[in-house]
Amino acid sequence: MSSVTNNNLKGWRLLATPFVFSLLLLLAPLLLMLTMSFWTQDYLTLDRTFTLNNYEEALTQPVYQMLFKRSLFISLSVTLLTILIAFPVAYYISFYGGSKKTLWIFLVTIPFWTSYLLRMFLWKVILGYNGVLNSLLLWLEVITEPLTVILYNSNAVILALTHGWAPFAILPIFVSLEKIDRSLLEASRDLGDGATQQFFRVVLPLAMPGVVAAGLIVFIPTIGEYITPKLVGGTDGLMIANMIQVQFSKANNAPLGAALSVSSLIIVTSISLIFVIYNRRLLRKY
Amino acid sequence: MLNNKNFLKLFVLIALIFFYSPALLLPIFAFNESQIISFPVEGFSLRWFEVLLSEKTLHGALKNSLFVALSSAAFGTFLGVLTARANSRYEFFGKKPTLSFILIPLVIPELIIGVALLIVLMQLGLSLSLWTVILGHTLLIMPFSTLVMMSAFNNFDQSVEEASMDLGETAFGTFRRIIIPMVSPGLIASFIIGFTISLDEFMIAFFLTGTEPTLPVYIWAQFRFPVKLPSVMALGTIMLIFSLVLLTLSEYFRRKIPKTESSRIV
Numbered sequence: 001m002s003s004v005t006n007n008n009l010k011g012w013r014l015l016a017t018p019f020v021f022s023l024l025l026l027l028a029p030l031l032l033m034l035t036m037s038f039w040t041q042d043y044l045t046l047d048r049t050f051t052l053n054n055y056e057e058a059l060t061q062p063v064y065q066m067l068f069k070r071s072l073f074i075s076l077s078v079t080l081l082t083i084l085i086a087f088p089v090a091y092y093i094s095f096y097g098g099s100k101k102t103l104w105i106f107l108v109t110i111p112f113w114t115s116y117l118l119r120m121f122l123w124k125v126i127l128g129y130n131g132v133l134n135s136l137l138l139w140l141e142v143i144t145e146p147l148t149v150i151l152y153n154s155n156a157v158i159l160a161l162t163h164g165w166a167p168f169a170i171l172p173i174f175v176s177l178e179k180i181d182r183s184l185l186e187a188s189r190d191l192g193d194g195a196t197q198q199f200f201r202v203v204l205p206l207a208m209p210g211v212v213a214a215g216l217i218v219f220i221p222t223i224g225e226y227i228t229p230k231l232v233g234g235t236d237g238l239m240i241a242n243m244i245q246v247q248f249s250k251a252n253n254a255p256l257g258a259a260l261s262v263s264s265l266i267i268v269t270s271i272s273l274i275f276v277i278y279n280r281r282l283l284r285k286y
Numbered sequence: 287m288l289n290n291k292n293f294l295k296l297f298v299l300i301a302l303i304f305f306y307s308p309a310l311l312l313p314i315f316a317f318n319e320s321q322i323i324s325f326p327v328e329g330f331s332l333r334w335f336e337v338l339l340s341e342k343t344l345h346g347a348l349k350n351s352l353f354v355a356l357s358s359a360a361f362g363t364f365l366g367v368l369t370a371r372a373n374s375r376y377e378f379f380g381k382k383p384t385l386s387f388i389l390i391p392l393v394i395p396e397l398i399i400g401v402a403l404l405i406v407l408m409q410l411g412l413s414l415s416l417w418t419v420i421l422g423h424t425l426l427i428m429p430f431s432t433l434v435m436m437s438a439f440n441n442f443d444q445s446v447e448e449a450s451m452d453l454g455e456t457a458f459g460t461f462r463r464i465i466i467p468m469v470s471p472g473l474i475a476s477f478i479i480g481f482t483i484s485l486d487e488f489m490i491a492f493f494l495t496g497t498e499p500t501l502p503v504y505i506w507a508q509f510r511f512p513v514k515l516p517s518v519m520a521l522g523t524i525m526l527i528f529s530l531v532l533l534t535l536s537e538y539f540r541r542k543i544p545k546t547e548s549s550r551i552v
Contacts, residue, residue: 007378008378008379010372010375010376010378011372011375011376011377011378011381012372012378012379014368014369014371014372014375014376015368015372015373015378017365017368018365018368018428018432019384019387021365021424021425021428022387022388022390022428025403025421025425026387026390026399026402026425027387029399029402029403029405029406030398030402032405032406032409033398033401036409085301085304088294088297088298088301089297089298091294092294092295092297092298093298096291096294096295106537107302108302110530110533111305111308111309112305113526113529113530113533114309114312114522114525114526115486115505115525115529116486116488117488117502117505117506118505118518118522118525119308119309121505121509121518122308122311122312125311125315125323126308126311130322130324131324132311132323132324132325134324135324135325135326136325139325163304163305163308166301166305167305216393220393220394220395221395221396223395224395224396224397226397226489226492227488227489227506231509241395244401245397245493248401248404248493254405254408257401258401258405261397261398261401261402264397264398265394265395265398268394269394272393
């Protein structure tokens with residue numbers, strides 16, 4: 001037996017189990033979800049004739065349009081905010097962390113080892129009308145009336161999610177900053193770049209792959225977020241995931257739920273691909 | 287601004303306060319006498335922890351979660367080991383696309399995975415149970431485990447394996463006596479990461495759980511009752527301490543993965 005076929009055999013003998021598992025539990029379910037999105041639910045019976053009605057409804061009904069737009073808006077805002085917070089923190093650790101870099105990273109990630117569910121719930125406790133923030137501010141006599149701007153709306157969802165995902169954005173940015181050859185900074189300084197110029201012409205371009213990775217890490221899960229809008233979003237902050245869940249429970253319209261899921265998946269994938277292609281270009285350039 | 291060290295330091299300090307303050311509320315209100323979660327606090331009390339001791343549904347949920355987390359971590363690590371070993375040891379047809387395919391759960395929202403699996407179970411007419419949650423969690427853990435194990439296998443010196451074969455060990459004997467012991471730090475790290483992911487996972491469990499809730503699903507149900515909130519804070523405090531211990535352990539084992547030049551960057 002030639003070594004190529006031998007390797008093929010040995011490799012596939014190991015890979016067969018995980019591959020079949022993924023076929024059955026990932027590919028098959030996704031395909032069935034796609035198929036079901038072309039069916040219709042008629043009370044208790046499922047009509048299996050092919051139709052595009054669900055997609056027509058998902059794309060034209062104002063309520064779904066609004067939920068998609070809001071989910072995108074919230075998710076992209078969170079992505080931008082987490083990067084704006086994470087970048088300076090990662091920069092500080094990478095450039096001024098000295099010998100304590102690992103300790104710093106540890107310090108930054110510790111609070112995020114609380115259960116995600118509880119962390120999001122804590123924001124409800126903090127932002128509530130009689131919550132921690134309002135009661136603290138009233139007690140300290142900073143305000144006389146409880147604040148309502150950051151309660152049960154999109155802002156509250158954005159705030160809570162930004163807090164929840166910031167540490168995940170710090171790590172990839174930190175890694176890309178660590179990879180920057182420090183002699184390049186000296187070179188740019190020697191050649192007359194000021195601090196600002198150096199940042200925009202050397203550091204930022206070289207750190208961009210990390211920034212894009214951070215963006216993906218935050219964007220993909222937050223657009224499908226269910227917990228946070230349900231806890232702190234009120235009715236004005238609900239996202240598409242909440243509507244999908246309703247279709248599978250109370251509304252009992254699984255085909256429409258499937259169509260909404262497929263649409264979300266297409267949105268997530270296309271935006272992620274833009275990120276990835278942009279990143280590839282960057283990597284080729286430098 | 288970024289080149290001004292003091293300004294940066296101030297920024298990092300504010301960021302740290304932002305990161306830490308919500309989690310700090312857990313112990314504050316877990317030990318607070320008052321039923322209502324707001325300032326000012328009223329005094330020290332252990333009664334919310336005592337409440338937890340008599341919560342039968344909580345004990346059930348905890349048992350369910352441990353069962354699910356241990357099983358999915360074990361299955362996920364098993365599948366991850368197979369994938370990683372195939373990828374770092376052999377060159378074969380379709381290697382890259384299959385690896386990308388297996389890693390897909392990393393890049394789609396958990397909601398989609400939950401929905402897709404739910405549809406299959408509905409269509410097959412299967413009832414939801416802890417086992418359906420385990421299947422979902424295994425799918426989710428497998429990619430993480432694959433990545434951890436790939437770094438473990440890539441750092442593994444193949445000549446040791448060849449030496450063992452040359453000295454007369456069988457392939458299985460080599461695997462059991464040489465390979466497994468050498469990658470055991472990776473195995474443990476992968477298991478702990480998988481365990482933590484499963485223990486904390488809500489979305490898939492919420493969709494796929496039957497009548498027996500996992501811990502996050504149980505906690506989610508408690509949020510509706512204001513009376514239950516102080517004891518949820520107490521539970522959260524215990525979980526925070528527990529996950530810190532786990533985190534430290536997994537970090538300890540991850541560092542024991544022998545380092546080579548190629549992996550030092552990661």
